[in-house]
Amino acid sequence: MKTILSNIDYVVSVILFTIGLYGLVFKHNVFKKLLALNILETSVYLSYIALGDVRLGKITTSWAKSPYLKDAIAAWTGKEIMVNPIPTGLILTAIVVCVCITAFSLSLVVKLYQYFGTLDTRKITALKG
DSSP: OOOOOOHHHHHHHHHHHHHHHHHOOOOOOOBHHHHHHHHHHHHHHHHHHHEETTOOOOOGGGGGGGGHHHHHHHHHHOOOOOHHHHHHHEEEEHHHHHHHHHHHHHHHHHHHHHSOOOOOOOOHHHHOO
């Protein structure tokens, strides 16, 4: 029987996703919306990396089927554990893209504040019209 503690990474991911979604929907400050979007993205990264963790799984990649490597992994960890490297590589790429988009978005937020004098989306909409 699995408990909540055995799936703590998924629980934390759902909590972070909920916090990010709440901030996107209910906050009217553009900067707070950007922070909420980053929290939401972090929850997706966490859940994706958690899916790549295979405990007590078989070593399936062709390069790791060497008996020497298999024995080394078993000697080092005490069991056969293999973490899928593909999700980790994809998430590293996604984090780099997220940092670039966040930097660009922050520069747009600064320009928005300089132009309108506020970051409240309700006031910006009223001033625009």
